[in-house]
Amino acid sequence: MTARYAIILAAGKGTRMKSKLYKVLHPVCGKSMVDHVLTQIEKNDMDEVVTIVGHGAEKVEETLGDRTKYALQAEQLGTGHAVLQAKDILGDKEGMTIIACGDTPLFTAKTFAELFQYHESKGAVATVLTAHTDNPFGYGRIIRNDIGIVEKIVEQKDATKEEAEVTEINTGVYCFDNQELFKALAQVKNDNAQGEYYLPDVMEIFQKEGKVVAAYQMKNFEESMGVNDRLALSKATKVMQRRINEKHMQNGVTLIDPDNTYIDIDVEIGSDTVIEPGVYLKGKTVIGSDCIIGAHSQIKDSIIEDGVTVTSSLIEEAHMRQNSDIGPYSHLRPLADIGQGAHIGNFVEVKKATIGKNTKVGHLTYVGDATLGKEINIGCGTTFINYDGINKHHTNVGDYSFIGSGSNIIAPVEIEDHAYVAAGSTITDDVKAHDMAIARGRQVNKKGYYDRYPVAQAAAKTEAKEEK
Known part of the structure; x- marks a missing residue:
């Protein structure tokens, strides 16, 4: 059986959460988001899992314990740079590697299993997990050629008007030939709107090298929901509650x-x-x-x-x-x-x-x-x-x-x-x-004691009025 690895991206602070708690540690139905991701990945008989940590590294490690190895991304220079931090642990190993984000708590073990199977069946060097949505704003777009082969993935900020109208989106989950992944990452540049090293850019590198790049479109877009703010957190929680x-x-x-x-x-x-x-x-x-x-x-x-x-x-x-x-x-x-x-x-x-x-x-x-x-x-x-x-x-x-x-x-x-x-x-x-x-004082009744208090005088006046 082909060896299976996973890299979980969990280094971002998540400023839009406006929270002292690091983004991937926010709970959804009793478990942190990154724990949800790791739990579902673990169900696929993994050989090794590496979690990329940065902001809140100690807290993330405390939450996940020894279920995963860790690599530190000291500077936030993009998803490609984040994955590259796992090279010392995984770089020379043969097998398949899934990459998932720690702020996507709704993915299921079944979806990860289907991605592994599809990737292997296509003999692909890389497979991106995609989904269809009528509102693709904010997501990377899957750009295919006229016979349906994936040519590249374009981020929202770098998309042309025509590319922005594409409704097949990148869920942020990928499966790669592990060694080919790290070779391609060494060639990724940061000449884009954000000045970052994008992981999806390896797809274009593979295309130019004539290697097979596949895309597996999942049926349930809801699973791919990423959480960047409290509104999205509440929506993800609702989905998880319904599922449970x-x-x-x-x-x-x-x-x-x-x-x-x-x-x-x-x-x-x-x-x-x-x-x-x-x-x-x-x-x-x-x-x-x-x-x-x-x-x-x-x-x-x-x-x-x-x-x-x-x-x-x-x-x-x-x-x-x-x-x-x-x-x-x-x-x-x-x-x-x-x-x-x-x-x-x-x-x-x-x-x-x-x-x-x-x-x-x-x-x-x-x-x-x-x-x-x-x-x-x-x-x-x-x-x-x-x-x-x-x-x-x-x-x-x-x-x-x-x-x-x-x-x-x-x-x-x-x-x-x-x-x-x-x-x-x-x-x-x-x-x-x-x-x-029996441990109480013996009862003593004081004769006429009630009449000494103002409440007795008030009661007498009330009784007199009632008699009239």
Whole structure:
């Protein structure tokens, strides 16, 4: 099999983005644009990939890691100059090389595979990936002769009036015979409007040498969308969102309103799960089968097992086990682990805590730095107080215990199995199994105390008026 290489152009700063973040690192559906490109290229059994970096080199390398080698383009002197920076790594190798831009996140592995196959089948020294568009402004034009052979590629700024009317455009993706590519690059000049070394100029060099230059026209122009500003970023994101949502629906997931459902590319969802409008599923979230993810919920980097119901809640780096439920308006913070069949009601916050099987935390409660056993009832308004201003402390609550409403559990404390905490208690000491803890002042009623306050006088006047 012919060796396969790839060069990803990712050196540009992208001034039109007007951002502190380098252009190719802007995310589209949970993954940077350059990562999208590399991910799709990797699916084609590559022998080696080189990413050309410049502005933000360290950040790009941090994002992509050791999945690719890197070459630095210190000066931005055009695409031809950028590719030439990979010569020390690839220049003497035999095989085919695809070149793609790091700001084109919509290309698919299938398109790259088709380009490789077409290039090899034509015995070409170079093949350009083209597309048809009714609005070619801004793109390089594919100029063919009268029998359809590619003669050259003309950039927008260098095109004549006749050339500018051509609707077949250069997508910026190419496949080359690797050694011939680097030989031709040495001959590229910069006598153009931009004073840059254009990669497409190698096509004309090959033509003059009598070598075969091919063009493969892809069917879906949408894939070739490049991102140079925030408007284009939003358009690319919309396309990717639609693509992701369609994949999940084809796999048996119900999206009530796909246009208002936002799912990052690495999210996994099981069949027969229902996603309501306004949901945002982020990062590497995994959702099982037969779940209901209610309207306007957000879930990030979390595991949601089969049969879970999430109602209008925020979940971050947490784990909800089979048939548990949460919401509305609750928040699972990192390291929350909700047990099988457990119930997390409305306005509950859980952080770095394990909630046991079938335990109920109904409403208006905070559980932090705690381990709760199974079959526990946590009453309304309970607070697990875990921070003394310097250290976080842990609380354990045993199986089948009952924590009454309005209780304050001040860590560190151990509440054993089958223990009972009376409502309104502030617990600072351990509670033994089968004991009941009551920690509140004894009630005292002050006779006639109400009449001493202005509110009583105002009430008396109101009552007098009503009697009249």
